Amino acid sequence: MSKQELLEQAAQSVVDADRDATVEVAKRAIAEGIDPVEMINDGYSVGMSRVGDLFDRGEMFLPELIVASDAMVAAINVLEEAMPVKNQSKKLGTVVLGTIEGDVHDIGKGIVATMLRVYGFEVFDLGRDVPIKTFVEKAKEVGADIVGSSALMTTTQVGQKALEAALKKAGLRDKVKTMVGGAVVTQRWADKIGSNLYAENASEAVLKLKEMFS
């Protein structure tokens, strides 16, 4: 089976919300020596993007979305084990990452965490529904270079602004770069709250952070 066919199968298995199929395709990709990062970026993420579009248009619903997400995570877990961690001798930076309190969306932020690890960043993924003070405490504890937050809803987006203020209050804002992302977040929002970096997706996050820290 060609690489292109496997990538398309990976995307379709996510759209079909078929966990067995996503995992099977991931295993086949590893066996055939295809770069796991490519499988995530050009296969599973493409499928998840199609799922997001269908959901956004009211053609796919929450229960199916949840199953599709679960299927994608299962495949990524398989691929992660086969990923070479690049630049192991040189850590590019320390990232504290999480989804803002009140927001339970995890997948996009999870992919960003995975990709950053692959490209040589040390990542502390705080998970989802993370209180602002936890971001600050963790950043202080691990001496973070970057504090990244994700928000998928306008109601939780304001937490990213509160995080900027909390980092300032803790005396950390000059020591760290902040990065924001999530479906409702835009470059304009990042500029408005004073965040250093906005990334539309995982690949862009990696690209921009590599540029900043290389």
Add this chain to the structure above:
Amino acid sequence: MKKYLTRMGDGERIEMTVDELKQDFELGTKDAADRGKISPLTQDELDYLLEIFTNPNKIVSVEPGNEVPLTHDIGTLRLMGDQGNSGVGIPLSRVQGIQVHERAFGGDTMELGHIDYSFKPVKPVIAMEQQEMENALLSTIVPLFYGAMPNLGLYYSPDGPFGNPSDLLPMGKIQEAREAQEGAVEHATRDMIYICEKLYDVGCDGINFDTTGAAGDADMKATLHAVEYLKANTNLAIEVGMAGEFVLGMHGGLEYDGVRLAGLYPHQQVKLVEKAGADIFGPVVNTNTSKSMAWNLARAVTFIKACVEVANIPIHVNMGMGVGGSPVFETPPLDSVTRASKAMVEVAKVDGL
């Protein structure tokens, strides 16, 4: 090249040229047509939108003869509530608030609403609501609705007896989440009927089911069942107002009259609302904060025009913060909200706002 003041969907003031406006009108109407599988606006209609946007006046209005009735949701909270809930914090009683809307603001109808503005919390204080409704009816002339949100969220934990789908779904407990919603439909339908019948007993003119579908397809199913019962058993006028442009599929499999509710757009929603027996439909089209008002309004007008074309009951489109082409802003700017209203009346041909 001359630029015109307009807004982004979040209310930010921007300036756009005629070409930029035209491009966003076209993209907005195309987006609605594509999503709703409906017709885009005609060139004449797009030209008229341009005329509205390039009008040099800060506020615009409809031509004489094109005036439409205004209904009003959220009760008197706009006056009495504080800034936390988009009100202006004037210390009035609810009856006084209704009188102000009738006598000073020229509202064509008005409604009484509880501070929580959801049906469930009204149940234990229904006697108080009956008395207040009676007092309001005795001192006003306009038709008086009672307004509240079906808000099925209050039937899930920690506020209600059923498991919360927002907790259950991320855990993969899809069947449990669906059963919780089906249970909530029964409880909410029962509560809404109980409350509306009590208000009907004291002479209430109508009921406004506001932000229907806010908690997903179960929310809409409960509302339609309540409307069906009330239409068959009372003379209440019934308005169903929506929460979003399509019904969110929190359950995904719920149906009314053999039609799956999840994913229905305004022109499809109105047919079920009619079937249930409602007298007025209040469709909603959401505003995208990252797009210009030109994009948002062209899109909203496209959806609403399609809804008006198939409707057999009056369409009173929801206009205001973050809906109907207006920016997401606590008090939408006058330049925007008057342009959006004019377009809805003169292009989409709505019956009321």
